[in-house]
Amino acid sequence: QQQVKQSPQSLIVQKGGISIINCAYENTAFDYFPWYQQFPGKGPALLIAIRPDVSEKKEGRFTISFNKSAKQFSLHIMDSQPGDSATYFCAASGTSYDKVIFGPGTSLSVIP
Amino acid sequence: EAGVAQSPRYKIIEKRQSVAFWCNPISGHATLYWYQQILGQGPKLLIQFQNNGVVDDSQLPKDRFSAERLKGVDSTLKIQPAKLEDSAVYLCASSWTSASYEQYFGPGTRLTVT
Numbered sequence: 774q775q776q777v778k779q780s781p782q783s784l785i786v787q788k789g790g791i792s793i794i795n796c797a798y799e800n801t802a803f804d805y806f807p808w809y810q811q812f813p814g815k816g817p818a819l820l821i822a823i824r825p826d827v828s829e830k831k832e833g834r835f836t837i838s839f840n841k842s843a844k845q846f847s848l849h850i851m852d853s854q855p856g857d858s859a860t861y862f863c864a865a866s867g868t869s870y871d872k873v874i875f876g877p878g879t880s881l882s883v884i885p
Numbered sequence: 886e887a888g889v890a891q892s893p894r895y896k897i898i899e900k901r902q903s904v905a906f907w908c909n910p911i912s913g914h915a916t917l918y919w920y921q922q923i924l925g926q927g928p929k930l931l932i933q934f935q936n937n938g939v940v941d942d943s944q945l946p947k948d949r950f951s952a953e954r955l956k957g958v959d960s961t962l963k964i965q966p967a968k969l970e971d972s973a974v975y976l977c978a979s980s981w982t983s984a985s986y987e988q989y990f991g992p993g994t995r996l997t998v999t
Contacts, residue, residue: 777927805986816889816976816990817928862927866986872941873988875927 775800777865779876786883792850794879796863799844803865807873808837808848811860820861821848853883887911889991891977897997903965906994910958910979916940917954918988919962920976928976934960935982967998 778797786792796806804825809817823830823837823846830837836849850857863876890909898904910917915936920928931950933941936957945952949968954960964971974995978988 779927807986814992816978816992818990819987822986864927872930872933873986875929877925877927 775874777863777874777876779863779879781879782877783880784882786850786853786881788853788855788883788885790853790883792848792853792857792881792883794848794861794863794881795845796847796876797843797845798865800865800867801844802867803874805866806837806839806846807864807866808835809862809864809875811862811878817862850881853881855883855885857881858883889977889979889989891975891991891994893994894992895995895997897999898967900969900998901966903963904967904996905964906962906975906977906996908960908962908977908991910960910977911989913981914979914989915957915982916980917960918978918980919952919960920978920990922974922976922993924973931962964996967996969998972996972998 780795807822808820810820811817821832821835823839825841834851839846860878860880862878864873866873892907917934919931921931922928931945932952934954937954952962974993976993978990980988
């Protein structure tokens, strides 16, 4: 019940296209859903986050969509660029003092 | 603002040997985390400190792993003795407090156990 599922495992998108990564969770106690971006040889960095009282959040080319009833959320990267090539992790957390549970990650490659 | 520092960046040891990793969090951050990231997986929390006290070590294999955060600043994570399955990247992260959802990660230490 603490698991966060993520798909696809890998994704290849043409430059200018839309990258979509989907995640699902079971634990209804989760109330914070961040996305982290990790480049090779670097630690993950917070990209964007959402709470369940909001159905969508947009920051630049990155948008999170949240479906509370389905317990699913997704990351959309519009106008994908080669510099977006990285591994993306969705995550979930409960109360302020709960641990962050990470999904298994999606390796995104944006080809010119 | 300086980021989270970790050393060494890479370490190769033989099984049954011991190894230690060091982390220096962002100045002023009270909460420090150690994660294990196995290739192809997301980070898994090993231990969380609030200042120099342990908040959560439920997933730390205590028979071989130990961690300390003396004086509430730097931290070390030790493995003794190492097993082949300990091969992973060990990430250190910090945040202002336990109530801060945003964690800042260091570059990690890649451990290979042969």
